Amino acid sequence: MAEIKSTLDLIMERTKNLTLTEEEKKAISTKEVKSRVRGCFQRYSDGSLTIRDLKEYMEKELATFPEAAPLLREECLAHMEPEGDNRKIFQMMDEILGIDSAPFKHLVDDFHNEMLRHRTEAARDTLDVFHAQGISGTSVTPNLNLSPAWKACLDKARGQFRSKLYLVR
Numbered sequence: 001m002a003e004i005k006s007t008l009d010l011i012m013e014r015t016k017n018l019t020l021t022e023e024e025k026k027a028i029s030t031k032e033v034k035s036r037v038r039g040c041f042q043r044y045s046d047g048s049l050t051i052r053d054l055k056e057y058m059e060k061e062l063a064t065f066p067e068a069a070p071l072l073r074e075e076c077l078a079h080m081e082p083e084g085d086n087r088k089i090f091q092m093m094d095e096i097l098g099i100d101s102a103p104f105k106h107l108v109d110d111f112h113n114e115m116l117r118h119r120t121e122a123a124r125d126t127l128d129v130f131h132a133q134g135i136s137g138t139s140v141t142p143n144l145n146l147s148p149a150w151k152a153c154l155d156k157a158r159g160q161f162r163s164k165l166y167l168v169r
Contacts, residue, residue, distance in 0.1 A: 029065070030067065033061065033065045033067065033068055033071065034071050036061065037058075037061065037068055037071045037072050037075060038071075038075055040054055040057050040058070041072065041075045041076075041079070041092075044088065044092070045079070045088055051091060051092070051095055051096075054092070054096060055095065055096050058072065058096050069097055072092070072096065072097060073093075073097055073099065076089045076092055076093055076097070077165055077166060080104065080108075080165060082107075082108055082111040082112070082157075082158060082161045083111075086104075086105075086108060089101075090104065090105060103168045104165070104168060107161065107164055107165060107168060108161075111157065111161050114157060115154070115157060118153055118157070119144060119150075122142075122144055122147065122149070122150050122153065123141075123142050123144060126142035126144070126147070127140065127142060130142070
């Protein structure tokens, strides 16, 4: 009578002659480190890790995988939001990566100043349209969030911020 083999036995039998190339091993290793760095970044962002814990983890990770620092930098840049709170990201850049965060802070400040200027202009233009239609008064305030032109302007400014972000060294 034939022997009944388990699924694991069948898989092991079929894959016993397969080996990974060095490039495949490196790609798997990079993917694993990227996943661990992303997880630690997220845990720090959520507040479940302190900066000291993250620093200790990154020191261990850098000892075995030096490419972990550029991976953390990419995570920082990917999660930097011009309208959000970036203090934790700036702290990571300063204390763990040794990157001066001042240029990135200036970029965020420039974004805020530009948006303030555009918001003022858009509000003034909307009020002029209202006034031309005979709508005026002290309680008339434009709601820019409903304006497609304002949304387009905001999306364009966010895109420019992203492109400038990766140019900062």
